Amino acid sequence: xxxxxxxxxxxxxxxxxxxxxxxxxxxxxxxxxxxxxxxxxxxxxxxxxxxxxxxxxxxxxxxxxxxxxxxxxxxxxxxxxxxxxxxxxxxxxxxxxxxxxxxxxxxxxxxxxxxxxxxxxxxxxxxxxxxxxxxxxxxxxxxxxxxxxxxxxxxxxxxxxxxxxxxxxxxxxxxxxxxxxxxxxxxxxxxxxxxxxxxxxxxxxxxxxxxxxxxxxxxxxxxxxxxxxxxxxxxxxxxxxxxxxxxxxxxxxxxxxxxxxxxxxxxxxxxxxxxxxxxxxxxxxxxxxxxxxxxxxxxxxxxxxxxxxxxxxxxxxxxxxxxxxxxxxxxxxxxxxxxxxxxxxxxxxxxxxxxxxxxxxxxxxxxxxxxxxxxxxxxxxxxxxxxxxxxxxxxxxxxxxxxxxxxxxxxxxxxxxxxxxxxxxxxxxx
Numbered sequence: 001x002x003x004x005x006x007x008x009x010x011x012x013x014x015x016x017x018x019x020x021x022x023x024x025x026x027x028x029x030x031x032x033x034x035x036x037x038x039x040x041x042x043x044x045x046x047x048x049x050x051x052x053x054x055x056x057x058x059x060x061x062x063x064x065x066x067x068x069x070x071x072x073x074x075x076x077x078x079x080x081x082x083x084x085x086x087x088x089x090x091x092x093x094x095x096x097x098x099x100x101x102x103x104x105x106x107x108x109x110x111x112x113x114x115x116x117x118x119x120x121x122x123x124x125x126x127x128x129x130x131x132x133x134x135x136x137x138x139x140x141x142x143x144x145x146x147x148x149x150x151x152x153x154x155x156x157x158x159x160x161x162x163x164x165x166x167x168x169x170x171x172x173x174x175x176x177x178x179x180x181x182x183x184x185x186x187x188x189x190x191x192x193x194x195x196x197x198x199x200x201x202x203x204x205x206x207x208x209x210x211x212x213x214x215x216x217x218x219x220x221x222x223x224x225x226x227x228x229x230x231x232x233x234x235x236x237x238x239x240x241x242x243x244x245x246x247x248x249x250x251x252x253x254x255x256x257x258x259x260x261x262x263x264x265x266x267x268x269x270x271x272x273x274x275x276x277x278x279x280x281x282x283x284x285x286x287x288x289x290x291x292x293x294x295x296x297x298x299x300x301x302x303x304x305x306x307x308x309x310x311x312x313x314x315x316x317x318x319x320x321x322x323x324x325x326x327x328x329x330x331x332x333x334x335x336x337x338x339x340x341x342x343x344x345x346x347x348x349x350x351x352x353x354x355x356x357x358x359x360x361x362x363x364x365x366x367x368x369x370x371x372x373x374x375x376x377x378x379x380x381x382x383x384x385x386x387x388x389x390x391x392x393x394x395x396x397x398x399x400x401x402x403x404x405x406x407x408x409x410x411x412x413x414x415x416x417x418x419x420x421x422x423x424x425x426x427x428x429x430x
Contacts, residue, residue: 002053011059015052015066019045022073029078037076044072106244107418110259110274112237113202116393116400117276118324120257120311121238121420122427124201125324128209128219129231137231151236151423155197155208159223163191168205188230190223201234208232214343214363217350238427242274243418252279255308257417258391260408268370269405276417277391277401278308281384283410289403291378293321293328293396312394323397330396331380331403332372338397340364375403382406389413 006012026033026041033041048069051057057065080086103109115123129135137156138146146152166189186204187194201207209232211218223229242259252258259276262269269275281287281297288296294313295302304313311326320338321327330338343360351359374382384390388407393399402408420427 001055005055011062012052015048015062018066018069019049019052022069022077025073025077032078033076040072041076044069104244107241108244108259108415109239109421110242110276111239112276113273114237114400115324115398116395117257118395118398119326120394121240121276121417122235123237124203124207125235126201126207126209127233127235129233130209130228135233149424151425153199153201153234153236155200155230155232155234156228157188157195157197157230159190159225159227159229160193161191161225163193163223165190165210165218165221165223165229168208168210190229195229197230207234212349214367215348215350215359219349221350236423238420239422240417241419241421242276242415244415247413247415251282252389252413252416253307254279254281255306258389258413259415259417260389260391260412261414262412265408265412266405268400274414275391277393277408278312279389280392280402281390281407283384283386283388283407285384285390286381287375287384287390288378288381289329289331289334289375291331291334292317293330293334295329295392321397324395326394327396329392330372331378332368332376333378335371335397336364336368339367342397370404371400373404374406385409387411 002012006016022041023045026038026045030038048065051062051065112121112123115125117123118125129137137143137154143154146154168186168188170186186197186200188197188210189195197204197208205211206213208230209219210230247258256279257276258279259274262273262275263271265271280295280302285297286299290296290301293315302309302313304310313326313328315321315325315327320341321330321334322338322342340360340363343363344356348356348359369376374380382390384407387410389410390402390407392403393401419430422428
């Protein structure tokens with residue numbers, strides 16, 4: 001009955017708050033209060049609690065009981081110096097504890113840093129706009145909208161004099177300290193001039209369209225006065241909540257996205273961060289990737305009818321797998337064929353036309369050896385170790401995953417994807 005009255009009447013809630021404050025201060029000072037004072041306070045607390053919880057107490061009676069209770073408390077409890085600061089600090093500390101407890105035990109925020117989960121989740125991606133003069137760089141309110149709602153950052157640096165690209169390096173100490181916010185601060189040196197870039201993306205050389213990912217050479221090495229050194233749009237990675245409760249009561253399901261800690265896992269895993277992959281296989285299962293771009297588990301082929309793989313295996317088998325599209329799963333052999341075709345048909349920075357085929361052949365072999373370390377061809381089987389999980393990224397042409405570094409111990413898993421909280425695009429939500 002008291003609980004119902006607490007919900008219905010504000011005076012009951014305020015009375016409960018008063019009772020809690022006095023009781024807290026009484027317990028704090030219990031060791032320094034004389035016996036007579038303790039007895040009066042205990043009697044006052046008991047009397048007021050009885051009046052508060054009795055349904056027969058009228059509003060006027062409760063108000064009078066509250067005044068008497070406050071007088072008793074002020075009479076015998078010692079005032080704290082700087083009490084307002086103390087109360088504010090206690091409130092702040094309680095809030096911090098709640099936030100950390102929520103983050104540790106219920107839901108952890110995470111940013112998707114790379115494109116290995118695309119198009120399910122977006123990592124940091126970029127678009128070079130130097131060859132697209134029709135695309136205007138937004139300014140003012142429109143630029144803020146693009147940044148804070150859509151997650152798009154724009155970079156536009158014009159050469160002030162002729163010169164060759166010399167370096168991309170961390171900004172000077174003075175520049176970095178003069179900035180407020182998160183992100184890298186770099187300087188691009190062209191000729192005798194340096195151009196600072198604030199809040200640069202995680203891998204500025206590639207994501208600012210300066211250095212080609214595959215050739216590791218500049219797209220352009222010389223700039224004339226008035227030409228764009230950088231003109232690009234960088235899409236930030238999805239921020240999501242990782243739910244940490246479910247796996248305390250059940251095992252992950254095949255096809256779910258699971259999140260795990262990277263510390264202690266073998267190269268090429270980046271240490272000290274979190275990875276998110278789709279669960280493919282469990283401990284003891286034998287796995288291979290066929291040339292048909294389907295995963296086989298103990299001889300059984302995964303299909304688009306299997307939960308979690310509806311989009312993964314909805315690709316057109318007549319087309320080669322491509323980056324950032326659902327293309328099934330590829331082994332090292334299939335990856336090499338597709339990457340070579342891509343490199344031969346897409347302009348690459350710093351490669352002469354007569355070198356393209358040779359470069360494509362060498363580069364595709366190099367990358368395929370890394371991506372397909374445990375799955376080099378359609379015949380090779382990988383047996384998942386006991387108490388481990390095998391995970392692949394949905395972007396099979398651009399994903400560092402279990403094909404390259406094997407399985408993940410069960411104790412490294414912290415939870416599963418729950419909610420995309422930013423940016424506010426079509427993927428926002430559960």
